[in-house]
Amino acid sequence: MEPVVHLRSAVSLLGRFPALAGVDLDVDPGEIVLLQGPNGAGKTTLLRTLAGLLPVVSGTATVLGHDLRTDARAVRRRVGLLGHATMLYDELTVADNVRFWSRAAKARPADAEAALTELGLDGRLRDVAVARLSAGQRRRASIAVMVARRPELWLLDEPHAGLDAATRDVVDDLVRRAAASGATVVVASHELERATALAGRSVTIVGGVIPGPDEADPDGETAPPDPSPEVARVP
Amino acid sequence: MFRDALLVAGKDLRVEARSRVALNQVAPFALLVLIMFAFALDPDSGVLSKATPGLYWVAVLFCAVLAIQRAFAIEAADGNRDALRLSGLEPAGIYLGKMAAIAAQLVILEVLLGLGVVLLYGTKTAGWALLVCTCLAATAGIAAAGTLYGVLAAGLRVRETLLPLLLLPVLSPVLIGSTRAFEAARNGTPGEGWPWVGLLAVFALTYTIFGAFGFGPLLEES
Amino acid sequence: MTTQRSDATTTTAPPPAGGAATPDASGPIGTGSRGTRILGLATLAGIALAAYLALVSSPDDENMGDVVRIIYIHVPIVVVAYVGCMITTLGSVMYLWKKSRWWDVTAAASAEIAMVTTALTLVVGMCWARPTWGVWWVWDARLTSTAMLLLLLLGYLAVRRIPAESGARSKRASIVGVLLLPNVIIVNRSVTWWRSLHQDTTILNTLQPKIHGDMAFALYLAIPVALMMFAWLLVHRWRLAWLEEEVLDHDLDQAITDRRAEAGFDARSTTVDIGEATS
Numbered sequence: 001m002e003p004v005v006h007l008r009s010a011v012s013l014l015g016r017f018p019a020l021a022g023v024d025l026d027v028d029p030g031e032i033v034l035l036q037g038p039n040g041a042g043k044t045t046l047l048r049t050l051a052g053l054l055p056v057v058s059g060t061a062t063v064l065g066h067d068l069r070t071d072a073r074a075v076r077r078r079v080g081l082l083g084h085a086t087m088l089y090d091e092l093t094v095a096d097n098v099r100f101w102s103r104a105a106k107a108r109p110a111d112a113e114a115a116l117t118e119l120g121l122d123g124r125l126r127d128v129a130v131a132r133l134s135a136g137q138r139r140r141a142s143i144a145v146m147v148a149r150r151p152e153l154w155l156l157d158e159p160h161a162g163l164d165a166a167t168r169d170v171v172d173d174l175v176r177r178a179a180a181s182g183a184t185v186v187v188a189s190h191e192l193e194r195a196t197a198l199a200g201r202s203v204t205i206v207g208g209v210i211p212g213p214d215e216a217d218p219d220g221e222t223a224p225p226d227p228s229p230e231v232a233r234v235p
Numbered sequence: 236m237f238r239d240a241l242l243v244a245g246k247d248l249r250v251e252a253r254s255r256v257a258l259n260q261v262a263p264f265a266l267l268v269l270i271m272f273a274f275a276l277d278p279d280s281g282v283l284s285k286a287t288p289g290l291y292w293v294a295v296l297f298c299a300v301l302a303i304q305r306a307f308a309i310e311a312a313d314g315n316r317d318a319l320r321l322s323g324l325e326p327a328g329i330y331l332g333k334m335a336a337i338a339a340q341l342v343i344l345e346v347l348l349g350l351g352v353v354l355l356y357g358t359k360t361a362g363w364a365l366l367v368c369t370c371l372a373a374t375a376g377i378a379a380a381g382t383l384y385g386v387l388a389a390g391l392r393v394r395e396t397l398l399p400l401l402l403l404p405v406l407s408p409v410l411i412g413s414t415r416a417f418e419a420a421r422n423g424t425p426g427e428g429w430p431w432v433g434l435l436a437v438f439a440l441t442y443t444i445f446g447a448f449g450f451g452p453l454l455e456e457s
Numbered sequence: 458m459t460t461q462r463s464d465a466t467t468t469t470a471p472p473p474a475g476g477a478a479t480p481d482a483s484g485p486i487g488t489g490s491r492g493t494r495i496l497g498l499a500t501l502a503g504i505a506l507a508a509y510l511a512l513v514s515s516p517d518d519e520n521m522g523d524v525v526r527i528i529y530i531h532v533p534i535v536v537v538a539y540v541g542c543m544i545t546t547l548g549s550v551m552y553l554w555k556k557s558r559w560w561d562v563t564a565a566a567s568a569e570i571a572m573v574t575t576a577l578t579l580v581v582g583m584c585w586a587r588p589t590w591g592v593w594w595v596w597d598a599r600l601t602s603t604a605m606l607l608l609l610l611l612g613y614l615a616v617r618r619i620p621a622e623s624g625a626r627s628k629r630a631s632i633v634g635v636l637l638l639p640n641v642i643i644v645n646r647s648v649t650w651w652r653s654l655h656q657d658t659t660i661l662n663t664l665q666p667k668i669h670g671d672m673a674f675a676l677y678l679a680i681p682v683a684l685m686m687f688a689w690l691l692v693h694r695w696r697l698a699w700l701e702e703e704v705l706d707h708d709l710d711q712a713i714t715d716r717r718a719e720a721g722f723d724a725r726s727t728t729v730d731i732g733e734a735t736s
Contacts, residue, residue, distance in 0.1 A: 011713060015622035016705060021716040041720075053317060077323035085314025089246070091253040100246050104239070104322040129253065207720025387629050391619050400615055401633065404608040405640050408647035415651065434650075438643060449632050452553075 002065065004029050004153055004184040005050060008212065009059035010068075012049045019045040022059070024212035025203065027186065032179050034199035035188040042208040043188040044083065047155040050186065051081045064152060077105060080151030082159055086138050087145065090131040094121050094141045097130060102148040115148035118174065120167075135162045147174060154178060154185040160194060172198050236328040243324065243332025248339060250309055257340045261301050262347055268294040269351045278356070287358050288417035291348060292410050296377070298344050299337075299406075300399050303381040306337050307389040316390060319454065326451030330382055334446065338378035345370050362420030365428045369416040372435035376409045379442035386453045408438055488696035496689050503682035510675035527585045529675055533683030535578045535603065541571025541687065542606065542637060545613065549634025552627065558702065561627045564634050565617055566694035570687060572610040578603055598649040605644045609637055623705070 005027035012020035019042050027033050035043050048054050050063055052075035061068035066075045088097045095116065102112040116122040119140045130138060139162050146154070154175065160168045175185050175198060189195040196202065203210055251257055272290045276283045283290075310316055319329060352358050360366065384402045388394040412431040419428030511529035548564025551557060582600050583593050594600065616630045 015624070016709065016712070018709070018713045018716050021713045022722070048317075051321060053320060076321045079321070081317070081321060083314060083317070085317070087314045087318035089250055089309065089315065090312060091250045091309070092246075096246075096249065100242065101318070101322060103242055104324045106323060207722070208716050209720055209722050211722060383632075387616075387632060391621055393619055397615060397619065401612045404605055404612060404644070405636070407605060408643050411647045411651050415654075434647065441639070441643075445636065452628060453632065455628075 001029060003027060003062075004031075004064055005186070006062040007060065007210075010049070010056050010061045011058035012045060012054050012056050014045065014054070019054075019208055020049060020056075021208035023205070023208070023210045025210055027184055029184050030179050030182055031201070032175060032185040032187065032199045034195045034202040035186055035205060036190075036192075036202055037188075037205040041205045043205055044157055045208070046205060046210075047081065047083070047157050047186065047188060050075075050153070051079045051155055052076045053081075078151060079153040079155055080146040080149055082142060082146050082154075082156045084157060086130070086142050088130045088138065088141055091129060093127045093129055094133070094144070095126045097141060098144050098148055101145045105149040107149050111150055112148040115144040118147065119144040119170065136164060136167065139163055140167060143171065143174070150183075152183055154183055154187075156185065156187045156189075158189055158191075159187060160189065160191050168194065236325045236331070239324045239328025240331035240335065243329050244335040244339075245332075247306060247309070247333060247336035251336070251340065256305050257302060257344070261298050261305070261340075262344060264301060265294055265298045265344055265348050266351055268297055269348070269355055273355065283356055284358065287352055287356050288421065289410075289414045290356075291352050291417065292373070292413050294348055295341070295345055295373075296403060296406060296410060298348075299341055299377050299381055300402060302337055302340050302344070303385040303402070304395065304398060306333055306382075307385045307394075311390060316454065326454055327447040329454070330386075330447050330450035331443075333385075334378045334382040334443070337382060338374050341374045341378060342370065345374065358421070360420075361423060362425045362428070365416060365420040365425045365432070368432050369413050369420075369428070369435065372432050372439055373409050373413040375439035376435055376442060377406060379439055379446050380405050383442065383446035383449055383453075386450055409435060412438075488693045488700070493689060493692055496685065496692070500682065500685040500689050503678075503685055507675065507679040507682045510671075510678060515671045515675045524585065524588050525672075527581060529679045531578065531581045531585065532676060533679045534574050534581065536680055537683050537687045538571050538574040538578055538603075538606065539641075540684065541567045541574065541691075542610070542641060544691075545571060545634050546638035549631040549637070552631045553635065558627075559699075561631065562695055562698045562702065563691075564631065566691055566698055568610055568613050568617070568634070568637075569694060570690050572607065572614060574687075575603060575607045575610060579607065596652065598645075598652040601652065602641075602645045602648045605648065606641055609640055609644070613637060623702070 003026045005025055007023050007025040010020055010023045010025075011018055012023075023042075023046060025046075035046065037043050045054065049056060049061070049068070052063070052066075052068060052072035055072070056068045063075050064078050066072070068075065087101075089100075092100070098112050098116055098121075099109075102109070102115075113122070116126065121137075121140060121144055125133070125137060130141060133141065143159070156175075159171050159175075163171065172194070175187070179185055187195055187199060269290070272286075272294075273283060276286065276290075278284075310319065349360075353360060381402060384398060384405070388398040388401065391397060412434045416428035416431040416435075419425055419431070507529065511526055515526075515529075517523055517525065544567040545564045548560045548567060551560035552564060579600070582603065586595055586600075587593055613630065613633050616633050617626065619626055619629070621629075
């Protein structure tokens, strides 16, 4: 089966700085992959690159069948990116935001409503302006916007940050169900315990690099912690 | 594309309806400008009433700069620029939608300014058809050029000072044309004004086309 | 990508393997070359000749006397300004179409020279206005349009200096540049039409000198000389800007190597693909 993500020696630039300096990555459909690495290693940049937002200038990079070097824009509407920013209009209500973004993505209204319900936003919070929500509630709203679009590739940057335990469980459940129905998930997280329980395998990025199998692995730093012996795999 | 434009225009106007920035800040600013002109030009000397068409449009242009900056400030917040790129909306559609929302707000401001000018400067109005068409054509041109230069300046640290510097020279034909048209309406010689409306329409069309093509590339990261 | 100005490649030292952060010590320390020295000398000779014709050998005008001699600077300078403006627009179009950095640098260099010559045109125009009409400024079509041209160029140059990453800056500047010539034309037409409605222009017309014979010859010589000067300035400014960009760009390989080294990986060869993407 065609991998959803296929990167070889991908180099991606933030201005003139090579934020990704040689990434090798393969992700198959339906997988949940955990992305680990120290701060500044390039986790956020990798997720944004996979979303088609940042240009790939060297190497091979294919996501959902589109070549990121020439056709990055086609990838965008098929992925869902949950980043540090809320990507919501503060002045509008939760329901307004979900409705706007899902109509922009040509998603079904029923999916939008379902997303609101799943994230617990269909009661009183529906008609509250985003500016008046707590940080955790805003996160839930951002997740609802993403879920309503039913993306084929989920790119989650610290999805559990700022959420209470119950909501974290909701998020994990959503991720598992999405993967079960064929979506692919890449999660960047520092929450090792919860994330490794969720993910099928883990990859580590250091200094903008995920080494390929033919590269020397210095000091064994890039060896992933095994969530369970049989699923660990270094690409 | 037009469906996207309607969606974006609706969203922008809804944001304005909830936050009321144009109403609470830009409209009072318009009134303030009219009053400042009266202070500067001494209502008794007759200069104020002679200069009314020009002063009106200068006030409109100043308000337009504020309205355009506001329209892009709401996108600057919290990753919305990325979100627009990921959304699946066509860039040309986003352009037309933002342009329409800015134009709608400008028309309301022009009506308010018109009332202000009639009340405060004692202007007699005539030639309604010419006045209305001038306003529509000029507003379209201001919104078209403004949305293009607005997205160009958006996201830059120097955006507040760059936008007027870029936009106002570009809009000088609109200022010249709409003022001449208003003067023709006031003097009772509308025949002289209609050619200027033609110029305004050509300007608006040219910039709408440029803008629709240029908006997408400018929305990108680099 | 090949450059049309072959001189440029002879003046840049080839980057050492792996890219150095500073140019090689044996590289050029100036932007001059054989070509520009010849051009420069020819221009100086041309200026000397034009000055002689303008100031000494051509006749006075019957109405204005010696003041008419300003025309020998004023017209060539404004021609240079408009040519510079056209090159900026052309360069911007080509940059957006071909993504060629060569054209981007051309547009930027040309705009700077156009701005200076436009400002000069206005100053010279004011020097003409004062003895002729007794005022420093008149709102006639030409002066007003030239003032607007200056503002449009200042806007373009402001965009060239924004604190942003250079690709973003070049793209924004190009969009402003593409619109530069259309804006100039639209503003020109509006202003001319507007001023033609006022009868004052007939007064100005009676003071326009008739150009013929020796005066025409002096003028038609001055224009190409001014264009030669423009070319000389353009080549130098272009090379300066190009060298500035080169210093930043050749670091990319090194930057990749450094980033990988931080994490303990070996340098990986990625130079093959970089060239097109960053230009």
